[in-house]
Amino acid sequence: MREDTEDRFVTLPGGTRVCYRIDGESGGPPVLLIAGLAEDLTMWSGRFVSALLAAGFQVIRMDNRDCGRSTYAATPPPSTLRQLLARPRRDAYTLADMAADAAQLIEHLGLGPAHLVGRSMGGMIAQTVAARYPELTTSLTSLYSTTGDPKVGRPAASTMALLAAPPPRNREQAVRAHLRMTAHLAGAKFPIDEVEETRHAVQTWNRTAGDGAAGTARQIQAIHASGDRTTEIARITAPTLVINGDRDLAVAPSGGHATATTIPDARHVVIPGMGHHLPDALALLVADHVVGHLERTSA
Template sequence: MPQLTANGITLEYDTFGDPADPALLLVMGLGAQMTAWDPGLCQLLVDKGFHVIRFDNRDAGLSQSFDDHPVDAAAVMAGDASSAPYKLADMADDAAALLAELGIDRAHVVGASMGGMIVQELLIRHPDRLLSACSIMSTTGDTTVGASTPEAMAALQAPPPQTAEEAGEAAVRASRVIGSTGFPFDEERVRAAGKASFERARRPMGFVRQFAAIIASGDRTEGLRSVTVPTLVIHGEADPLLNVSGGKATAAAIPNSRLLVIPGMGHDLPAPAWPQIVDAIADNAARAGSSATV
């Protein structure tokens, strides 16, 4: 997969579809690699006429590590992010710089979980780069919304696996806690994805630094009130990691946004929900009334 330097750091990325089509940038969540955007989901977006770009955020996958920036893991997990080496705004700047380096003037952007938070920062910091935006299973940074259940937070903070086999089992355990309850659970697919992710890259401290960035970035609500880009907010009604109140607050903060709450969806992207999610993204993108310039 190709790499390039954007915002002064190295980012790993890949693409699907025809570069002549409107660009759609996918931004993944906390500690997750771009491969968490399943190729099947990417293909459905291609079928809607998008040129799909996915990338590893800084400190994840094969993009640049910040291991030379110490972070106090115990303090971060206790809610003290003073040792955070960067914030979500910096990660949004990475995404905007990636588009610039690829020669893309404006793009549709979709982010999941922390990726949704990064998309929100893009809306605030780089609205001229965006044609449309979609924030999935995310929240505004307001600590009164989007709370986690104790079980979901425990799953998030479980010790990192040490082998690919352990990673596969850990993915299954986590999915049983935070995943969708209203869709069939594909245990083998989840296990295989967990193993493949571990084998591609292992970045436990990157996870901690990204978590610190979330805590350090604060509340985006006021900044979102000035957004004019067509925005879609998608959230699972059964999300135990970021309660659906986070999605509702995001939609309430962004003028003229659309909110899609999916019954039975947790903190994941279940394959049976892909057609509904992709249709909603395409419908929102159509509100932009123009295409990306490549």
């Protein structure tokens, strides 16, 4: 099924203007995909989306606040030092605020409860939606994410160094930075396709409607401002699938293990050689696990 390229917009009750897309036939069980840090809705692999559509699901993708074509906050971004010390500003928004955006989008679309699939920071947002809005959650899939417990899921020093690099100032720099980061994170067994990743980077640059570097800094701050969410996600009742790799340099595998052991009855899948990225080479393998989980839940 052809991927929809139509950007749609809604201003939510909380004030956030969210950009989203809908793929698939109306009437299929809805799946909301929530992307990670600095990732807009085009960053989901086309193969992954197509696998969900082929299984009969309706797929909704959204730009989180401070990314893509959604609202960019008016508050100043945290300094690099604040980010490194995990000391958010007092005016920081939190993952709970971002989860409210997702929940209000589900309510706006009027499709009933949705399957939630989030990766990295998007996994944290999806966990928060499932914990706070169980009536809107059919199931939860948390991809290479963590609980906020500072003792688990810590990024490698090499990843922190890349995150601290000066932000790109033009499209060519953005492409180089994206290729450098995704090659670092992808995992040796699933190398990136530079042509495909270049296309993703160009799309993201062209769709960025605000100060992308400031937006990313505020998203990082939201994670820090949310602290340890272990107690909250222990209340999740939705059927949960946790997937992570054993070669993750952004969220150590201990983060996935902690997530799976915290959420009651969660199923945990560790993919050998997988890092912190979902390239086309890995998309169908991950989609098989996710589709199986969604179908069991829908049934």
